[in-house]
Amino acid sequence: MLMTDTSPQAATPQDEKARRVVQLEKLTTAFGDPFDITRFDKTHAAAAVKEQFAPLANGEKSESRVSVAGRVMAIRNDGMFIVILDDTDRLQIFHDIKQCSEEQSALLKLVDLGDIVGVTGLVRRTPRGEITVDAERMVILSKALEPPPEKFHGLKDVESRFRHREQDLVATPRTRETLRARYRMVAAIRQFLYDRGFLEVETPMLHTLAGGAIAKPFVTHHNALDMPLYMRIAPELHLKRLVIGGLSEKVFEINRCFRNEGLSPRHNPEFTSLELYQAYVDFTAMLDITEAIVHHVAMTLHGSGKVMFDGREIDFTPPWPRKGMVDLIHEHTGVDFYKITDPAEARAAAKSIGVDTMPGLGWGQVVEAVFGDRVEDKLIQPTHVVDLPKEISPLAKAWPDRPHVAQRFETYVNGWEIANAFSELNNPREQRARFMEQAEQKRGPDDPPHPIDEDFISALSFGMPPMGGLGMGIDRLGMLMTDSKSIREVIAFPTMRPDHE
C-alpha cells in the first residue's frame, strides 16, 4: 500500500491550528523553542530602511547590512518574498530559494503568516522598485498558533474588530492610524499645557460621593472599610481643592471618568476628559485656551487648522464665534426666552415650537431643552455657546447684573458638546444653596436625591481664589480629528458585553 503523508492536512480550521502546533514542534526540534528567545537586536525600523535607502535606483544593491523585525503579513513564491509589518511600515524580505542553505530552506518551510520574525541582510531595491532586505539570516522570534485575518479584506466585522483589537490593529491600517492619532493628540495636549505652566495632577477615581456633575455612577464596595465607593463621574471638586491649597495656580488632569448611562456612538461608559483650572482668570481665559488647545491639536495631527469630518471641512482656526444660548434659540426658532421669565410660560413657549418638557422644569431647564432640540445639531463649525442659564450651572458664577445667566460657555463642533467652562463659583454659602436647589430638583423617578459634598463646601469655606475652569471631552475631540463616526473607534477597548462561550 501507499505510504500516507504524515504532514498534517488543513482540512478544517481546527486542523489549521493543529498544523501550526506541529510547525512549532518541528521548529523547536530543528532550531530551538522560539518562545525561549528573549531579544533581537533591531538596527532599523521598516520605515527607516525605506527612508535611508530611498536613493537606491531600481535594481541597485547596497553594501549596508540591517536587522529588522516584525510580523509576517505575506508569503509569496514559496517564501522567496516575505512581507513583514512593524510599528512603522511594511517591508519586503527576499530569500534566494535556489541558493540558500538547507538550514535556511528548512526554516522557510516553518514560517507561517502571523509569525514574528527577525531578519538580517543587505538592502537593495528590486528591479520593480521595492526596497527589500536580502536575508542572510532569519529567526522566527514567535510563532502564531492562530491564523491572521484575511490578508486583503482584513477584519471587517465591527464586533470582531472591537473584541479582538490586536487582530484589528494588525489587519486594519486605519485602526492603527486612528488610535495612534488619538494618543498623539493626548500627548500634544499635555505638552501644550506643560509649556504654559500647568501642573498635571491625579485625583481619586474612587469617590465617597459622586460629585462634580450629575450622572448615574458605577457603585463598588470597599471590603476593609465596609462601605460603598463610587467611580468618579468628574474630577472637578478635587481639582479645585488642589488649587485652594495652593499646590499650583494652574492644574490639569487628563483621565478617565465613568458614567453608568446608555451607550451610543458618542457615549462610552468610561471616557477620557481633560479638566483644567487656572486661578485669577475668568471664563474668557477658558474661551481662549479652548481654541488654542484644539487648534494646536489640529496643527499637530494635520498640519492645518482645517480638518475634514464626514465629508465636511471644519475650520478650527481661532477665533471661534461666541453666541448666547438664548440668542441662538431666538435665531433658530423665533422665540425670545429673554422676554419670558415665568417657568410655565417658558414651557408653553417650548411646546409652541414642538418641544415637550416635563412639568416642573424651571426656565433654565426649558431653555436647555429647547437648545438641545432645536439648535445643537446646527452648530457644525466650532461655536462657543455663552450665557447659559444659571439654573443648569450649579458650579458657575452668575453675572451680577443678570442673575439668571451664568458666566459659562459650552463649545459645540459638529453638533457635539466638546467643552464646558465657567468662572468657578467660589462663594461657599451660595454653593451650598445651589447644591440644595439641585438636591430638590427631582430629575427622574429612579434618581436618588443628590447628597451635598460637605468636604467640598468646607474647602470652599477655606477660601478659593477666583478662577476659570474647563472640561473637554477627549474622545469626541479624537473622533473629530480622525474622522471617526463612533467613539469606539478612538477607544482601544470599548466597553462590550462578554461574548458567550
Added chain:
RNA sequence: GACCCCGUAGCUCAGCCGGUAGAGCAUCUGACUUUUAAUCAGGGUGUCGCGAGUUCAAAUCUCGCCGGGGUCACCA
C-alpha cells in the same frame, strides 16, 4: 429601556419567494519561480449565533433568547 437592521468556513462574502450549503483568501498536494492581493492545476473546509415551532422537508418562514450595529430615550 423601545423600535429597526445584522449574525453562513479562521477571514471577506454569496445562497434566503422552503428541496438538504458555495466562492475567494488562508491551508494541503503538485507545477512554476524576482514577486507586489504572485500565477496555474488539484484536495479538504461548516452545530448556517442558540433554542423551539410550522412543514414530508428550514440557512431560508414564525416565535423566544444571545451578541453586535443604528435611531430614540437617558446623559448639565
